[in-house]
Amino acid sequence: MSVIFDRFDVFAGGFWLTLQICVLAATGALILGAVVAVLRISPVPPLRAVGTAYVTVFRNMPLTLVMFFSAFALPALGSNADFLRIPLLDLLFTRLGTDLPYFRFALIALVLYTAAFVCEALRSGVNAVSAGQAEAARSLGMTFTQNLRYVVLPQSWKASVVPLGSVIIAMIKNSALIGFFGVVGDLSQTADQLTSAEGLAFVPVAIGVSIGYLIMTVPLGALLDRIERRQAVAAR
Amino acid sequence: MADEALIVLENVNKWFGPLHVLQDVNLSVARGEVVVVIGPSGSGKSTLCRAINRLEPISSGTITFDGQPLPAEGRALAKLRSEVGMVFQSFNLFAHKSILQNVMLGPLKVRKEKPAAVKERAMSLLDRVGIASQADKFPAQLSGGQQQRVAIARALAMQPKALLFDEPTSALDPEMVGEVLDVMTSLARDGMTMVVVTHEMGFARHAANRVVFMADGQLVEQNTPEEFFANPTSERARDFLSKILTH
Numbered sequence: 068m069s070v071i072f073d074r075f076d077v078f079a080g081g082f083w084l085t086l087q088i089c090v091l092a093a094t095g096a097l098i099l100g101a102v103v104a105v106l107r108i109s110p111v112p113p114l115r116a117v118g119t120a121y122v123t124v125f126r127n128m129p130l131t132l133v134m135f136f137s138a139f140a141l142p143a144l145g146s147n148a149d150f151l152r153i154p155l156l157d158l159l160f161t162r163l164g165t166d167l168p169y170f171r172f173a174l175i176a177l178v179l180y181t182a183a184f185v186c187e188a189l190r191s192g193v194n195a196v197s198a199g200q201a202e203a204a205r206s207l208g209m210t211f212t213q214n215l216r217y218v219v220l221p222q223s224w225k226a227s228v229v230p231l232g233s234v235i236i237a238m239i240k241n242s243a244l245i246g247f248f249g250v251v252g253d254l255s256q257t258a259d260q261l262t263s264a265e266g267l268a269f270v271p272v273a274i275g276v277s278i279g280y281l282i283m284t285v286p287l288g289a290l291l292d293r294i295e296r297r298q299a300v301a302a303r
Numbered sequence: 304m305a306d307e308a309l310i311v312l313e314n315v316n317k318w319f320g321p322l323h324v325l326q327d328v329n330l331s332v333a334r335g336e337v338v339v340v341i342g343p344s345g346s347g348k349s350t351l352c353r354a355i356n357r358l359e360p361i362s363s364g365t366i367t368f369d370g371q372p373l374p375a376e377g378r379a380l381a382k383l384r385s386e387v388g389m390v391f392q393s394f395n396l397f398a399h400k401s402i403l404q405n406v407m408l409g410p411l412k413v414r415k416e417k418p419a420a421v422k423e424r425a426m427s428l429l430d431r432v433g434i435a436s437q438a439d440k441f442p443a444q445l446s447g448g449q450q451q452r453v454a455i456a457r458a459l460a461m462q463p464k465a466l467l468f469d470e471p472t473s474a475l476d477p478e479m480v481g482e483v484l485d486v487m488t489s490l491a492r493d494g495m496t497m498v499v500v501t502h503e504m505g506f507a508r509h510a511a512n513r514v515v516f517m518a519d520g521q522l523v524e525q526n527t528p529e530e531f532f533a534n535p536t537s538e539r540a541r542d543f544l545s546k547i548l549t550h
Contacts, residue, residue, distance in 0.1 A: 197395075199395035200395060202358055202391070203391065203395035203396070203397065203454075203457075204397075205358065205381075205384060206387075206458075207384070207385060207408070207461060208382060208383075208384045208385025208409065208413040208461065209409075209413055210381050213412050213413070217408060218397055222398060222399050
C-alpha cells in the first residue's frame with residue numbers, strides 16, 4: 068500500500084486532470100442537455116424531432132463508440148477541436164490549450180454522451196409539474212418561453228436535481244475511459260502507467276485510483292441525499 | 304344582435320381518436336351575455352369550453368372571437384388568450400408564487416405593465432373576491448374556495464373581454480361552493496361575458512341569460528333558464544333534469 072504514499076504526486080496529478088475534465092464536461096453537458104430538453108418539449112414538431120433524434124442516438128450508443136467517433140472522425144474531418152481552446156479558460160484548464168487534441172476530443176465525447184441523459188433528467192422534472200400549471204400560464208397568454216421561464220422550470224427544478232446528480236456521478240465514472248483515447252495522465256491512465264510501465268502491483272494502485280474517484284463521487288452523492296431529505300420534509 | 308356576437312362557433316367538430324366529442328356544434332355568445340352549459344358527464348361541455356381559447360384544438364369548423372378567427376399556435380394565439388380569462392376546475396394557481404404574485408404575473412409578463420399599477424389593481428381585485436388579507440400566502444395555504452376566488456382574480460387581472468369557467472365548483476367542498484358562485488354572480492351582474500360549464504343548477508337559474516344543454520357531443524337544446532327548466536323540449540334534457548332535480 069506504500070505505493071499510494073510513495074507516488075502520491077502521480078495520483079494527485081491524475082486526480083487533478085480527471086477533476087478538470089469532469090468539471091468541464093459537466094458544465095458542457097448541463098448546457099447542451101438543457102438546450103436539447105427545450106427542443107424535446109417545444110411545441111414545434113421539427114424541433115421536437117431534432118431533440119428526440121439526439122437523445123435516441125447518444126443515449127443508446129456505447130460511450131466507447133462516441134469516444135472513437137470523436138477521436139477518429141474529427142481528425143478525419145480535419146478538425147483538432149481548436150474551438151475549445153478558449154482564451155482564459157485554457158489558463159486554468161491547461162489541457163484545453165495544448166497542441167495534442169485528445170483531451171478536447173474526449174471532452175466533446177463526454178459532453179455529447181452525457182447531455183442526452185441530462186436532457187432526460189430535466190424533462191422528467193418538467194413532466195413532474197402538473198399539466199394544469201402550464202395550461203393556466205397559456206390561458207393567461209404566456210408564450211412558450213415565458214411559460215417555461217416563469218411557471219414550469221422554477222417548479223421542475225426540485226424534481227430534476229436528484230436524477231441530474233446521478234447523471235453527473237455516472238459521468239465522473241465514465242471519464243475513466245478517456246485514458247484509452249490518447250489522454251495521458253488522468254486518474255485511470257495513472258494506474259496503467261504505474262502497473263504496466265513501472266511494474267508495480269495492480270491491487271494497491273487500483274485502490275489508490277478508487278480512492279481518487281470516491282473523493283469526487285461520495286460527497287456529491289451525500290449532497291444529493293441531503294437535498295432529497297430536505298425535499299421530503301418540505302413535501303410533508 | 305348578430306354584430307354584437309363576441310364568440311361564434313360554427314360547425315365545430317372534435318375527435319379524440321375515434322371518439323366524436325363535439326358534433327357540428329353551433330353557438331354564438333353575445334357581448335355581456337352569460338351562457339351556462341350543462342349536461343351529463345362526457346357530453347363534451349368541457350371540451351367546448353376549452354376549444355374557445357384553443358387549449359383544445361378542434362378538428363373542423365370555425366371559432367371566431369371578437370370578429371377574428373382563432374389563430375394557430377404562436378404569438379397571435381397568445382394575444383387572444385390574454386383577452387379570454389379561464390378558470391379551471393382544479394384552480395391551477397401557480398404553486399411556487401404567492402397569491403399576489405399569481406394575480407400580478409400575467410399583467411407584468413404578458414402585458415409588460417408597470418409593477419406599481421399592476422399591484423394596485425391586483426390588490427383591489429383580491430379585495431373584491433375577499434382574499435386581500437391572504438395576499439402574501441401561498442396557494443397551498445388556502446382553502447379550495449379561496450383558491451378558486453384567487454383564480455378568478457388572476458383571470459380578471461388581464462382585463463379580459465370574456466371569461467370561461469370549466470366546472471369551477473366541481474372540486475370544492477359543498478360549503479365552499481357558495482362563496483365562489485357569489486363572486487361569479489356579481490361578475491355576471493356587472494356585464495362580464497361568461498361561458499360557464501357547471502352542474503350548479505341554482506347558478507344557471509338565477510345568473511344565466513341562456514342555458515345550453517349538451518349530450519353526447521351535441522348541442523341538444525338552448526333556451527332561457529326559466530323556459531329550459533320549466534319546459535325542456537327534448538327527451539334527453541327532460542331525462543337529465545328529472546335525474547338531478549329529484550334529489
